[in-house]
Amino acid sequence: MSSTTPCDSTRLVDAHFGRGGLPPKRERALREHLPGCATCRARYERHLLLAEVDRSIPGAQERLARGLGLPDAPRIRAWPVPLGFALALGLCALVLVPRLAAPPTADEGFTPRGGTEAHGPAAEPPPVLEVYRVRDGKAEPTDGSMRADDELAFAYRNPDGLPFLMVFATDMAGQVYWYYPSWTDPDTSPTSVPARQGEHPFELPDAIRHPLPPGQFILHALFTRDPLSVHEVEARLAQQASLVGEGEHLTHLPLQVQP
Structure with a gap:
């Protein structure tokens, strides 16, 4: 679909950024529709640009809460870092099965306080993963910590x-916990999810809960040119082999899980 082709779903984009927002079911429909519709993607990105300068438009945290079916969050326009991320995620809590891999080592390229591992020419700015916790009916940035019963929601640039x-x-x-793609059936081998291009934020559609034990974790966002399977990634982790090729990015975010 070209960017000039009319689409009836543009009204969902407008409603998402409106004061009333969308109910979770229609929010999920919008999230599923956006990747395949250039018209709605372009309209969505224009709304994002406007939201960064127009304080009358509900902020990212408020839109996130509404998309998850939570009570509206207070209008907080100042973030601890300059995110400006617009999230509106469908309500879904998944309990996934953790897998076992070799523990990370310094040679593997894991950074203890966040950062990006890249092969090939450096890009400015690099891809970014933002992480939100859903707790007590509220959605908020994790700030590097969460409770074991929190759900996590994600957006990326x-x-x-x-x-x-x-x-x-x-x-x-070295245990591995999968968020995207989800992996609930050991007899399957799901692959990377499609990623969109842009400096503005793109939302991943679910809030996900893992049975995480208390302790230190590292969240990883792996951006690649070709899809990888979960088995392939876990095999590379077990072998302490690099996960990225020329021009690809692996971003690390530390996360402390509290009881």
Whole structure:
């Protein structure tokens, strides 16, 4: 669909940024529709630009809460870092099965306080993953910590336009917890999810809960040119092999899980 083709779903984009917002079911329909519709994507991105300067438009945290079916969050326009991220995620809590891999080591390229591992020419700015916790009926940035019963929601910026994304966590014992793609059936091997290009934020559609034990974790966002399977990534982790190729990015975010 070209950017000039009319689309009836543009009204959902307008409603998402309106004061009333969308109910979770229609919010999910919008999230599923956006990747395949250039008209709605362009309209959505124009709304994002306007939201960064027009304080009358509900902020990202308020839109996130509404999309998850939570009570509206207070209008907080100042973030601890300059996110400006617009999230509106469908309500979904998944309990996924953790997998075992070798523990991360210094040679593997894991950074203890966040950062991006890249191969090839550096890009400015690099891809970014933002993480939100859903707690006590509220959605808020994790700020590096969460409770074991929190759900996590994600958004990303992808200015380089790498077409595939994986989001997973590892603990200090090397256990792997998959968020995107989800992995609930050991007889399957799901692959990377499609990623969109842009400096503005793109939302991943679910809030996800893992049975995480208390302790230190690292969240990873893997941006690649070709799709990878969960088995392939876990095999590379077990072998302490690099996950990224030329021009690809692996971003690390530390996360402390409290009881």
